[in-house]
Amino acid sequence: MDLQISSLMNNITTKVDSYKSKLLSSDTLDFSNYLKDNFDNIDKDKNGLLSKDEINTSAKKSDNPEIQKILDNKNIESIISNIDKNSDDMISKKEADPNSNLGNILKSTANEFKDLG
Numbered sequence: 001m002d003l004q005i006s007s008l009m010n011n012i013t014t015k016v017d018s019y020k021s022k023l024l025s026s027d028t029l030d031f032s033n034y035l036k037d038n039f040d041n042i043d044k045d046k047n048g049l050l051s052k053d054e055i056n057t058s059a060k061k062s063d064n065p066e067i068q069k070i071l072d073n074k075n076i077e078s079i080i081s082n083i084d085k086n087s088d089d090m091i092s093k094k095e096a097d098p099n100s101n102l103g104n105i106l107k108s109t110a111n112e113f114k115d116l117g
Helices: 002-023 026-042 052-061 065-072 076-083 098-116
Strands: 049-051 090-092
Touching: 026 049, 026 052, 026 065, 026 076, 026 098, 049 052, 052 065, 052 076, 065 076
Parallel strands: none
Antiparallel strands: 049 090
16 A cells, blocks of 8 residues: 555656646746636637637737747747647646646546545
C-alpha cells in the first residue's frame, strides 16, 4: 500500500509541476485569462467551445497589448496547445480558466486515492 501511495504522490507532483511550468509562461497565463474573460464574445457559434479560428479572429481584433505581443511573437499556436488540455483543438470554458485546470488535476488524483481504499 505504501508503494502505491508513493507512486500516486509522485504522479500528483508530476502533473502539478507540468501544469505549473506551462502557466509560468506569462504569455500562456495572459492568454488564458484573456480567453476566460472574453469567452462568450469569442464564441461566435455559441457552442460553448472556442475553435482556433474563433480565437485567432478575436485575438487579431484585440487592442490588448499583451495579446498583440503574443501575436507578434507568433507563439499563439503553442499557447493554444498548452491551454487545450484534451488536445481536441477546441478550448472549453474550463480549459480557459487556469484555476479550474489545476482543480481538475487534483480531483482526478483524489479519485486515484479513493480507489486504493
